[in-house]
Amino acid sequence: MVIRNLKGVTDFDPATMNLRNRVTDTLRRNFELYGFQPLDTAQLNYRDLLTYKYGESAEIVKEIYSLSDQGERDLGLRFDLTVPFCKYIALNRSLKLPFKRYEIGKVFRNGPVKAGRLREFVQCDVDVVGDGSRQIEVELLELAINCYLQLGIKPEIEIGNRQLLVGIIEQLGVTNHHDAIISVLDKIKKITPAEMMTELGKYLSTDVATTLLQRVQLDLSALAQLLPNNAGVVAVQELWTELSALGLTQYCRFNPALARGLNVYTGTVWEVFDATHHYASSLGGGGRYDNIITNFVNNGVAYPAVGMSFGLEPITALLANTTNPNPTQLLIVPLGTTAVCHQLANQLRGAGIATMLWTAKPKVGKALEYAAATQIRYVTVIGDNEVTNGQITVKDLTTGTAATLALKDPQGLVKYLTTTNK
Numbered sequence: 001m002v003i004r005n006l007k008g009v010t011d012f013d014p015a016t017m018n019l020r021n022r023v024t025d026t027l028r029r030n031f032e033l034y035g036f037q038p039l040d041t042a043q044l045n046y047r048d049l050l051t052y053k054y055g056e057s058a059e060i061v062k063e064i065y066s067l068s069d070q071g072e073r074d075l076g077l078r079f080d081l082t083v084p085f086c087k088y089i090a091l092n093r094s095l096k097l098p099f100k101r102y103e104i105g106k107v108f109r110n111g112p113v114k115a116g117r118l119r120e121f122v123q124c125d126v127d128v129v130g131d132g133s134r135q136i137e138v139e140l141l142e143l144a145i146n147c148y149l150q151l152g153i154k155p156e157i158e159i160g161n162r163q164l165l166v167g168i169i170e171q172l173g174v175t176n177h178h179d180a181i182i183s184v185l186d187k188i189k190k191i192t193p194a195e196m197m198t199e200l201g202k203y204l205s206t207d208v209a210t211t212l213l214q215r216v217q218l219d220l221s222a223l224a225q226l227l228p229n230n231a232g233v234v235a236v237q238e239l240w241t242e243l244s245a246l247g248l249t250q251y252c253r254f255n256p257a258l259a260r261g262l263n264v265y266t267g268t269v270w271e272v273f274d275a276t277h278h279y280a281s282s283l284g285g286g287g288r289y290d291n292i293i294t295n296f297v298n299n300g301v302a303y304p305a306v307g308m309s310f311g312l313e314p315i316t317a318l319l320a321n322t323t324n325p326n327p328t329q330l331l332i333v334p335l336g337t338t339a340v341c342h343q344l345a346n347q348l349r350g351a352g353i354a355t356m357l358w359t360a361k362p363k364v365g366k367a368l369e370y371a372a373a374t375q376i377r378y379v380t381v382i383g384d385n386e387v388t389n390g391q392i393t394v395k396d397l398t399t400g401t402a403a404t405l406a407l408k409d410p411q412g413l414v415k416y417l418t419t420t421n422k
Contacts, residue, residue, distance in 0.1 A: 006119070007113060007119070008110075008113040008118050008119025008120065009118060009119055009120040010118060014326070014374070015375075016316070018325070018326065018327060019316055019319060019320070019322070020122075020312065020316055021327075022151075023151060023312060023315055023316060023319070024104055024122075024124060024312065026147060026150050026151055027102075027104070027124050027147055027310055028102070028104065030143060030146055030147050030150070031102040031126055031143070032102075034100075034126075034139065034143050035100050036100045036101060036102040036126050037099075037100060037101055037102070038101070038102060038103070039085070039088065039101040039102070039103045040103065040105060041078070041081065041084035041085065041087070041088055041103065041105070042078070042084060043077055043078055043105070043106060043107075043108075044075055044076075044077060044078075045075065045076060045077075045078055045083075045084065045087070046073070046074065046075060046076075047064065047066055047074045047075055047076040048074070049083065049087060050064055050076045050078065050079065050083055051064070052083065052086075052296065060079060060080075060109075062110075063079060063109040063110045063111040064076045064077070064079055064109075064110070065077040065079075065108050065109075065110050077107075077108040078107050078108065079107055079108060079109045080107055080123065080309075081103050081105060081107065081123050081125045081309070082125070082127070082289075082292070082307070085101065085103070085125075085127055085129075085293075086292055086293050086296040086297075087296075089129055089293050089296075089297060089303065090293075090296055090297045093297070093299070097129065097130025097131075097303075098128055098129065098130035098131040098136075099128070099129050099130055100126070100127075100128045101126070101127055102124075102125065102126045102127075103123075103124075103125050104122060104123070104124045104125075105122065105123065106120060106121065106122055106123075107120075107121060107122075107123050108120050109121075117281075117313060117314075118313060121312070121313050122312045122313070123309055123311075123312070124309065124310040124311075124312055125307060125308070125309045125310075126140065126143065126307055126308060127305060127306070127307030127308075128140070128305065128306055128307065129293055129303050129304070129305040130303060130304065130305075131304060131306070132290065132302075132304035134235065134238050134239060134242065135242065136306055137239060137268050137288065137306055138239065138242045138243060138246070140286065140306060140307070140308055141157060141159075141239075141243065141248065141252070141270065142246060142248060144157065144272060144284065144286075144308060144310070145157070145248055145251050147310065148272065148283070151315065151319065152319065152322065153274060153283070153315070153318065153319070154251075154274070154275040154276060155251050155272050155273070155274070155275060155283070156251065156252075156253060156272070156273045156274070156275035157251055157252045157253065157270050157271070157272050157273075158252075158253050158254075158255040158258050158270060158271045158272075158273065159236065159239065159252055159253070159254055159255065159258070159268065159269070159270045160236075160254070160255050160256055160257065160258030160259065160260075160268075160269050160270070161232035161233075161235050161236050161256075161267055161268050161269065162182070162232065162259060162265050162266060162267060162269060162287075163230065163231045163232030163235065163266075163267055164223065164227070164230055164232025164233055164235075164236065164256060165182050165185065165216070165232070165256065165257070165259060166178055166182075166232070167227045167230035167231075167232055167233070168212065168215050168216060168223070168226075168227065168256070169181055169182070169212065171226070171227065172208050172211060172212060172215075173208075174203075174204065174208065176203070177203040179263060180202075180203055181200065181203050181204070181212075182259045183259070184196065184199040184200055184203075185212075185216055185257045185259060186257065186258065186259035186260065187199070188213075188216070188257045193213075196213065197209055197210075197213075200212065200213075215256075216256045216257040217256070217257070218256065219254065220233070220236060220237065220240065220254050220256075223256060224237065231267075232267070235267055235268055236254065236268070239268060240252075240254070251275070255271075258270070258271060260285055260286075260287055264289050264292065265287045265288060265289050266288055266289055266290045266291055267287065267288040267290070268287050268288050268306075269285070269286070269287030269288075270285055270286060270287060270308070271284075271285040272284040272285055274318055278318065279314065279317065279318040281311075281314050282311065282314065283310070283311050283314050283315055283318065284308060284309055284310040284311045284314075284315075285308060285309065286306070286307050286308020286309060287306065287307075287308070288304070288305070288306040289305050289306070289307070290302070290303075290304045290305060292305065293305050325375045325377065326374050326375040326376050326377075327354050328354045328355070328356045328374075328376050329353050329354050329355065329376070329377060329378055329417055330348065330353060330354075330355045330356070330376070330377075330378045330379070330380065330394070330417060331355075331356050331358060331367065331370070331371045331376045331378070331379045331380075332344060332345055332355060332356070332357050332358065332379075332380055332382060333358040333362070333364060333367040333379065333380070333381040333382070334357070334358065334362065334382055334383075335362055335364070335381060335382065335383035335384070336362070336383060336384060337382050337383060337384065337386070337387055338357075340382065340387055340407075341357055341382050342357060344382075344407070344410060345357045347410040348410060348413065348414065348417075351410065351411070351414045352414075353413075353414055353417055353418075356376065358370075364381055367379065367381070368397075371397060372397055376397070377396060377397055377398050378394055378395065378396055378397070378417060379394070379395050379397060380392050380393060380394045380395070381393070382407070386407060387407065390406060390407050390408060391404055391405065391406060391407060392404070392405055392406075392407050392413075393405075394413070394416065394417075396420065403416055403420075
């Protein structure tokens with residue numbers, strides 16, 4: 001037996017998990033601030049449910065991990081969080097709408113492996129069902145901007161609209177192959193102009209393809225004159241007006257060629273990138289998808305929906321070189337004073353200070369070496385003298401400074417740890 005990981009899966013060490021937890025904690029906190037409720041859906045599902053949204057011929061469906069159980073049922077591991085969300089809405093039709101949910105959970109895709117893309121990975125999604133307003137799209141974009149900024153990432157959000165793309169294509173007299181053409185346009189930054197013309201040439205004449213490429217690079221005002229009554233143009237104009245009022249357009253850029261997900265999206269779409277361009281891949285994205293849940297439930301009721309996914313893998317890849325200290329703030333080393341130290345540790349924990357009690361052999365040098373190696377910033381050694389004098393010395397391993405504090409004043413210690421750790 002060879003002990004190894006499967007290709008596309010990985011184990012995360014404590015330093016990496018500290019970063020990943022910082023990201024998910026930031027996202028979770030903001031999700032809840034905006035009124036989203038937590039949801040946890042099943043990872044294992046019937047395969048026909050997983051393929052519903054796309055159909056068997058779709059590329060994503062080929063990436064499903066398929067399996068069967070002892071009852072020979074045809075099953076699969078979820079490859080995103082949207083289909084399980086649709087299932088949840090269908091099974092809980094008495095839900096009060098609009099329903100705002102967030103979910104942070106593992107998904108599985110048997111696809112190509114590259115930097116920031118694994119086969120077993122975590123998705124962080126927020127979705128709203130039952131709200132067709134422009135304001136909820138603005139709120140999601142505002143939420144995204146706040147999340148990325150708090151993580152130390154300046155976002156650049158490209159915004160497009162599927163209805164606008166269809167309008168551009170139809171104005172050129174093209175009546176067929178809309179989905180295939182839009183799929184090619186969505187690759188405009190990923191393939192060369194020559195490759196783009198070759199791909200479009202499968203469906204369009206050279207003249208039409210050339211004009212189409214020119215038009216999907218126009219700005220919003222030019223497209224508004226070209227397509228004055230197009231619903232997609234109007235949607236983007238309304239969105240931009242509201243984003244501008246909130247001072248958020250500095251983080252946004254109009255990209256008429258952006259499609260994302262093709263048939264899935266019905267209106268506004270967006271993709272998030274690192275504004276400094278240190279990381280090329282998308283950091284997240286989303287948009288409006290009004291038909292998926294409506295068609296899935298199929299009870300004559302419309303379920304407009306909009307949502308987005310934050311890419312934990314690319315976000316952590318971008319932030320990999322940032323400092324992610326051990327969440328444990330203080331290491332207490334007892335020298336024959338375990339009972340006193342245990343009591344102090346519990347008092348600090350009760351005040352929200354992450355505290356570790358050194359229970360290995362009482363060698364101070366080993367304890368200090370451990371704290372330095374695992375990035376625990378503060379250490380205090382408590383022996384009989386400290387107990388007798390009622391004073392302890394807390395050493396800051398980051399600055400090399402030390403402070404003398406009262407042993408029986410845990411609140412004073414809490415204040416010191418919280419103020420110096422900012």
